[in-house]
Amino acid sequence: MKIEQIYTGCIAHAAYYLESNGEAAIFDPLREVQPYIDKATKDNASIKYIFETHFHADFVSGHLDLAQKTGAKIVYGPTANPNFEAIIAEDNQEFKIGNYTVKAIHTPGHTLESTCYLLTDENGKQHGIITGDTLFIGDVGRPDLAQKLVSDLTQEKLAGMLFDSLRNKIMPLADDLIVYPNHGAGSACGKNMSKETTDTLGNQKKVNYALRANMTKEEFTAELLDGLGAPPAYFPQNVLMNIQGYDSLETVMNKANTPMNAAAFKAAAGQSEALILDVRHENEFIKEHIPGSIFIGLQGNFAPWVGALIMDVKQPILLVAPEGKEKETITRLSRVGFDNCLGYLEGGIETWKTAGFEVDTIISITPEQFAADKDTSGLAVIDARKPGEFSAEHVEGAINIPLDFVNDQLAEVPKNADFYLHCAGGYRSVIMASILKARGYHNMINVEKGISGIRQSNVPLTKFVCPSTLN
Structure with a gap:
């Protein structure tokens, strides 16, 4: 028997592979399913079930492709109503994977159908619990996503359900149980997730604010909702894709994996209202790029930023990518539902320049230049970081x-x-600069290395001071 976490850092996502005695199950799979099939093949196992903890908002799950390729049954928790064949488990219903038992525990709150899966080994020992977005390491799932699609449920009502689910279904379980969540730090599905991706339930009872002893439902709700920003616009669209279905990844790849010469690329951009997405490194984009293109580099949190900033998953997209990275880019776009990629510029920016087409640049200076010029220039300074980062320094x-x-x-x-x-480091400011330039703003001066570089210069910084240190 083995349980393996398969973590994808760029979207802070954890899928799980469970194998016992020639049978396997996948929990919350990503869109590209071949790696799961390869794991089962290596173990001489057949994939029997695909367990979903809920209808995901931040990525498109691979349940449909995986079921089609393997014949495995898709399992959701109570109240789920997908537009495809699936087992809708009852609360406490058990499933056998070889000598292992998987029990579905209905834990509404993050969403109505949210379900955790309790894992019991061949000796009857409860080993772990796959918690989806119900319980993270250091946090719990935000309750303001499902209510966007279910009008009669407020985030306060869902928070109350989550409080009950945690207190009545999760916290009574054994302290040595291993918690296997669906996300880690960097996901927008919570606000205080740890960089750790597993922990014992007992330790979470000690350190997770949402599992604090003697906490009232009112206190829980207030703390959970405090500081929640608006969820990314693509979240409801991903939920609907996970409920209603989607094109196979092969169909998406075949459509998008279309090389274009510069003339064809330029014509496609003009005829289709496609957005030109440049995924190279920010330093390359600063030096030269196609006018009007948007930069979101592969080396950063690529897919979440695409979803947050492009917003409409049906937006036609044309790619400028590093040579050899085209398929990877298309795959990563598909993870968050952006399936309308029309093709890519063959040969990259060099092909564009060779054809004699115009390129644009971004004015960019070093932190040392910024320090030398800031006071005498009198120019405004715009900080593109999150409010919490800004408040700290x-x-x-x-x-x-x-x-x-x-x-x-x-x-x-x-x-x-x-x-x-x-x-903070130079990635987000170039994304913002590209968006501003596409909207007609060409008067920004990018500061390389961001606050990490500015901090090393002599530019005065305002730092947060804890009130307790003022006494």
Whole structure:
């Protein structure tokens, strides 16, 4: 018997592979399912079940492709109503995987159908629990996603359900039980997740704020909802794809894996209203890029930023990618439901330049140049980091316009005067610069290395001071 976590860092996602005595199960699979099939083949096992903890919002699950390829049965918890054949488990219903037992425990709160799966080994020992987005390491799932699709449920009602699920279904379990969550730090499905991706339930009872002893439902709800930002716009669209179905990954790949010469690429951009997405490194984009293209580099949190900033999963996309990275880019777009990729620029930016087409640049300076020029230039400074990062430490007098909300805060961006733009390390500021340039703003000066570089210069920074240190 073995239980294996399969973690994908770029979207902070954990799937699980369980194998016992020639049978296997996959929990919360990603869109690309061949690695799971290969694991089972290596173990001489057949995949019997595909367990889903809930209808995911932050990625498109691979349940349909995996079921079609293996004949495995898809399992959801109570109240789920998918538009495809699936087993809708009853609360406490048990499933056999070889000598292992998987018990479905209905834990509504994050969503109505949210279900955890308790794992019991061949000796009757409860080994672990796959918790989906019900319980994370250091946090619990946000309750404001499902209510976007179910109008009669408020986030307060779902938070109350989650409180009951945790207290009545999860916390009474043994302290040595291993918690296997669906996400880790970096996911937008919670707000305080640990970088650790597993822990014992007993330790979580000690350190997780949401499992605090003697906590009232009202206190739980208030703490859970405090500080929640708006969920990314693509979340409801991914939920609907997971409920209603989607094209196979092979269909998406065959459509998108279309090389285009520069002339064809330019024509496609003009005829289809496609967005040109450049996924190279930010330093390459700064140096030269196709005018009007949007930068979101593969080396960062690529897929979540695509979903947060492009928003409509049906948006036609044309790719500028590093040579050999085209298929990887298409795959990673498909993970968050962006299936309408029309093709890519064969030969990359060099092909575009060879054809004699125009390129654009971003003015970019070192932190040392910023330090030397800031006071005498009198230019505004825009900080593209999240509010919490900004509050902890920022350049004196800077304006905080988080990248997530640049489309909502365009009025705060100087239109007729140059301004400095930075983030934490240089990735997000270039994304923002590309978005601003596509909207007609060409007056930004990007600060390389962001606050990490500025911190090493002599630019004064405003730091958060804990009130307790003022006494």
